[in-house]
Amino acid sequence: xxxxxxxxxxxxxxxxxxxxxxxxxxxxxxxxxxxxxxxxxxxxxxxxxxxxxxxxxxxxxxxxxxxxxxxxxxxxxxxxxxxxxxxxxxxxxxxxxxxxxxxxxxxxxxxxxxxxxxxxxxxxxxxxxxxxxxxxxxxxxxxxxxxxxxxxxxxxxxx
Numbered sequence: 001x002x003x004x005x006x007x008x009x010x011x012x013x014x015x016x017x018x019x020x021x022x023x024x025x026x027x028x029x030x031x032x033x034x035x036x037x038x039x040x041x042x043x044x045x046x047x048x049x050x051x052x053x054x055x056x057x058x059x060x061x062x063x064x065x066x067x068x069x070x071x072x073x074x075x076x077x078x079x080x081x082x083x084x085x086x087x088x089x090x091x092x093x094x095x096x097x098x099x100x101x102x103x104x105x106x107x108x109x110x111x112x113x114x115x116x117x118x119x120x121x122x123x124x125x126x127x128x129x130x131x132x133x134x135x136x137x138x139x140x141x142x143x144x145x146x147x148x149x150x151x152x153x154x155x156x157x158x159x
Contacts, residue, residue, distance in 0.1 A: 019142065033112045038082065046075050047084055047101060055088060055098035
């Protein structure tokens with residue numbers, strides 16, 4: 001983003017530069033977690049979508065991923081071959097199959113991310129209570145801004 005600053009002649013607020021760095025490191029961390037699990041980034045992202053959603057059909061997962069059913073079926077097969085997901089027949093309608101993250105996959109991902117989450121929590125816990133509140137409010141605001149921006153980007157892609 002330094003090139004963008006040079007091109008526009010604007011200097012971003014230090015907090016904005018820090019957020020840009022955070023976004024970049026989040027992407028790099030995601031790639032490294034995927035690598036550690038011997039997954040490609042697309043498969044890892046699908047795994048995280050499944051972890052957040054709970055059991056879903058392949059069609060619903062395809063919709064969440066913005067992928068075709070055929071692509072998603074192949075992706076689920078790869079994840080299943082690694083033992084990261086399982087297919088479960090619906091008890092109400094035996095024709096319907098749901099895909100769910102296995103508990104061993106959840107543990108593997110948790111083991112990879114927990115050191116960072118624990119360290120961040122310890123850092124925030126060490127702050128005075130009023131600073132914790134400010135940090136929490138700021139992060140909630142940034143989360144909301146990111147969600148709004150993502151929605152606007154998604155809406156632009158539809159046009």
